[in-house]
Amino acid sequence: MTETDTHTTIEEVATIELEVFRYQPEKASAPSFDTFTVPLYDEWVILDALNHIKDELDGSLSYRWSCRMGVCGSCGMMANGDAVLTCAAFLKDYAPGPIRIEPLANFPVARDLIIGMDDFMEKLNRVKPWVVNENGKSLEEGEYLQTPAELDDFKQYTMCINCMLCYSACPIYGMEPEFVGPAVIALAQRYNLDLRDHGNEERMDILSADDGIWQCTFVGECSEVCPKHVDPAGAIQRYKVEATNSWWKSKLMPWGK
Amino acid sequence: MTVSYGRYKKYHPWLYQPRHPILWWIKKWAYVRFILRETTSLAVMFYAVVLVLYVNAVSKGPEAFAAFSEWLASPLSISLHSVAFLFAVFHSYTWFNLAPKAMVVRVGTKKVPESVILGANYAMWAGVSIVLFWILTTI
Amino acid sequence: MVKRSNEPFWWALFGAGGVVAALTVPVLLLLTGLAFPLGWLPAPGYEALNELFSHLLVRLAILVIVSLSAFHWAHRFRFTLYDGLQIKHLNAPVAFLCYGSAVAFTVLAAVSLYTF
Numbered sequence: 001m002t003e004t005d006t007h008t009t010i011e012e013v014a015t016i017e018l019e020v021f022r023y024q025p026e027k028a029s030a031p032s033f034d035t036f037t038v039p040l041y042d043e044w045v046i047l048d049a050l051n052h053i054k055d056e057l058d059g060s061l062s063y064r065w066s067c068r069m070g071v072c073g074s075c076g077m078m079a080n081g082d083a084v085l086t087c088a089a090f091l092k093d094y095a096p097g098p099i100r101i102e103p104l105a106n107f108p109v110a111r112d113l114i115i116g117m118d119d120f121m122e123k124l125n126r127v128k129p130w131v132v133n134e135n136g137k138s139l140e141e142g143e144y145l146q147t148p149a150e151l152d153d154f155k156q157y158t159m160c161i162n163c164m165l166c167y168s169a170c171p172i173y174g175m176e177p178e179f180v181g182p183a184v185i186a187l188a189q190r191y192n193l194d195l196r197d198h199g200n201e202e203r204m205d206i207l208s209a210d211d212g213i214w215q216c217t218f219v220g221e222c223s224e225v226c227p228k229h230v231d232p233a234g235a236i237q238r239y240k241v242e243a244t245n246s247w248w249k250s251k252l253m254p255w256g257k
Numbered sequence: 258m259t260v261s262y263g264r265y266k267k268y269h270p271w272l273y274q275p276r277h278p279i280l281w282w283i284k285k286w287a288y289v290r291f292i293l294r295e296t297t298s299l300a301v302m303f304y305a306v307v308l309v310l311y312v313n314a315v316s317k318g319p320e321a322f323a324a325f326s327e328w329l330a331s332p333l334s335i336s337l338h339s340v341a342f343l344f345a346v347f348h349s350y351t352w353f354n355l356a357p358k359a360m361v362v363r364v365g366t367k368k369v370p371e372s373v374i375l376g377a378n379y380a381m382w383a384g385v386s387i388v389l390f391w392i393l394t395t396i
Numbered sequence: 397m398v399k400r401s402n403e404p405f406w407w408a409l410f411g412a413g414g415v416v417a418a419l420t421v422p423v424l425l426l427l428t429g430l431a432f433p434l435g436w437l438p439a440p441g442y443e444a445l446n447e448l449f450s451h452l453l454v455r456l457a458i459l460v461i462v463s464l465s466a467f468h469w470a471h472r473f474r475f476t477l478y479d480g481l482q483i484k485h486l487n488a489p490v491a492f493l494c495y496g497s498a499v500a501f502t503v504l505a506a507v508s509l510y511t512f
Contacts, residue, residue, distance in 0.1 A: 025271040081284065108272035116272055149366040171288065174277040175482055205400060214403035217475045218355065219291045237359040240407060247404035279482055295476040301417045302469035304425050305462040309505045311428060312449055312458060316512045319442045330433035338429030345425055349418040386423035393427050394437055396444040 014040040016091055017098035018049055020061065023109050031109070033100075034058065040095060046086035047075055050101070050113075063113035070227060073163030077113055078102040083168035083225045106167055106174040120164055123180050127188040127206050132199030144196045157190035157235060159228040166222035166232050178211040182222035182232035185213055189235040208243040216240075293344075294351045300344035303337065353378040406471050406495065413468025420461050455509040463502040470498035 015037045023031040036057050038049040047065055054061045065075040068087040075086045080100050091099075107115035137144065166182040173179050188207055191197045207213050216236050223233040282288035314325035328334055356378055357371040432439035440448075448454055474494040478484045 023273050025273075029271065031273055106277075108274040110272060147366070152368070171277075171281055171479065174281065175479070176484060208400045208404070210401045210403070212401070214401050214407070217291075217295070217479060219288070220355075221285075221287055221291075224287065231358075234358040237355070238361060240404075241359050244404040244408050244411075247400070247402075248408065277482070282480070292476070292480065295472055295479070298469040298472035298476070301413075301421055301465045302473075304421050304429070305465040305469070305501070305505075307429065308424065308458060308462055309508055312455070312512070313508050315442065315445045315449055316508075322442045322445070326433065326439070329429065335430065335433065338425060342422065342425050342430060345417070345421045348414075349422055352414050352418040382419055385419045389420060389423050390427065392448075393424075393440060396440050396448050 014095075016040040016049075016095060018046075018053070019098050019100045020050075020053070020113070021100075021102040021109075022061075022112055023103075024060070024111065035098070038091075040091055040097075042090075042092055044091045046077070046079055046084070046089045046091060046094075046099065046101065049091055050086065061113075062111045071161055073161035076104050076163045076165050076168070078105055078168065083165040085163060085165070085227050088227060104164060104168045106170070107164070117164065119177065120162075120167065120181070120184070123184045124162070124187065127180070127184055127203050128199055129187045129191060131191060131194060131197045132202065133196055134198070136196075146195065150195055154190050154193035157186045157193070157230055160187055160190070160230045160232075161228055163227065165225045165227065169221035169225040171219060171221070172215050172217065176211075176215055179215040180207065180212050182216075182236065183230075185216075185239060186230050186232035186235040189239060192239075204243060204246060207239060208247070213239055213243065294347065297344040297348035297351075300341040301348060303341050304345065307338075349382060353382065406467070409464065409467035410471035413464035413466070413471075416461055417465045417468055421465065449512055455512060459502075459506055459509050462505050463498075466498040466501045466505075467495075470494040 016039075018036050018038060019033045020036060021031060022034050036049075036053045038044075038052050038057075041048075045068075047068055050061065050063055050065075054063075063075070063077070065087065066072040067074070070085055070088045073085075076083060077086050078084075078101070079086070079089055080094065081102075083104060086101075091097075101113065103109045103113045103115045107117065107119075110116050160183055162183060164183065167173050170179075170182055173181050185207060188203050192200050192203060213236050216233075218233060218237060220233045223231045226232065282292045311325065314322045329338075353375065357374040360374065362369040362374065427437070431437045449458075471494070474490055477490055477494075478487075483490060
């Protein structure tokens with residue numbers, strides 16, 4: 001078997017072990033770990049290793065992935081207890097290994113490394129993540145104009161790729177599954193701060209409910225693991241201030257709006 | 258929490274979800290730091306109680322105040338206060354570091370950089386401390 | 397329509413208490429709890445403190461500091477119990493205990509400071 005010029009021959013390539021979480025409910029009711037040895041190439045990420053395992057070593061391994069370049073948010077998993085996008089985590093950073101690969105924490109596992117994300121999708125839908133503008137401009141009136149400063153206000157929150165790493169890092173979500181969660185709040189803020197949107201009041205009903213922002217105790221890990229630097233923790237704290245101001249205004253000046 | 262998979266009938270998924278461990282925060286230094294930050298509230302409450310007792314001792318007269326001052330110099334009080342002081346400083350440090358996240362201040366169209374807000378907070382802390390220090394040491 | 401929570405009330409007190417405690421507690425604790433008892437700095441005598449606390453404004457300031465600190469503790473400790481011991485299902489009793497203590501403490505402190 002020939003190798004390209006940039007690779008050494010198979011016998012000389014270093015290897016690394018991956019301990020991969022397996023859960024195949026039709027075979028066993030309890031999960032287990034399988035150990036695989038994969039080549040340790042400089043340019044390989046964990047996703048490459050998983051693809052190698054599925055292609056060469058064990059075709060039954062199930063996992064999600066798509067773009068392999070950090071924009072689709074499909075390949076989130078736990079590597080040595082940290083939530084990462086496996087397409088962005090280089091094997092050499094974990095050398096000499098072994099690397100423990102587990103499904104995204106705080107989610108129910110359907111099979112192997114695949115988690116059930118229905119809860120997240122339902123919550124995302126709840127906060128209406130679209131521009132709410134019933135009486136908007138007609139097409140003939142032209143486009144909405146936004147200054148760079150106005151865009152800057154919410155641009156950070158548009159970067160969310162729904163990878164759910166923040167939900168894995170959030171201990172509150174782990175303990176209280178009703179918690180709306182960091183990404184959903186950040187995405188709600190993306191629309192709240194967009195001047196074309198008029199959905200603030202509707203979203204505040206959802207976000208300022210008991211299972212909304214008030215469960216958050218600002219652990220801050222969500223922002224630490226976010227691969228797109230969305231800073232959901234900051235979005236939540238800003239929204240707490242806004243919701244508090246709104247609440248006090250409604251109590252002290254109930255006639256106003 | 259129940260999840261339905263619609264028309265996915267043939268392979269009914271048995272979902273695996275272990276219970277969240279009660280000592281979940283031991284696993285990562287970031288979580289330990291979070292729990293430490295939250296326990297600083299105990300130091301704050303401790304001192305609030307002590308301060309009220311302090312004023313109360315003064316109001317009761319010189320003997321009561323002398324007795325309270327003696328307790329303040331006792332090993333128990335000194336150790337409690339030492340620990341509380343460390344936690345109180347940690348509270349201030351973490352509080353001011355997180356404050357810029359909650360407030361986004363704009364001057365005109367430009368956002369005030371976080372370092373400026375941080376500096377203003379620390380300046381206020383220094384100012385208040387100096388004033389209180391001056392009051393208590395020059396009476 | 398989902399009911400909006402009344403948490404903002406407690407959160408506002410928590411925030412105010414946090415700021416007040418962050419600004420005042422370290423220096424006050426250092427002086428009255430360590431520097432004066434250990435003799436690092438000359439401690440103010442009984443007469444000086446008596447004169448200082450005789451001013452109503454001073455006692456009012458102290459009441460604000462200790463009361464807000466207590467509500468800061470109450471809110472934060474309530475969530476520490478939820479996060480640390482996972483007893484969120486005991487929401488009502490825990491909240492009552494925490495905020496109730498803060499209210500009781502405020503009342504006691506107000507009475508004590510007023511009758512100086």
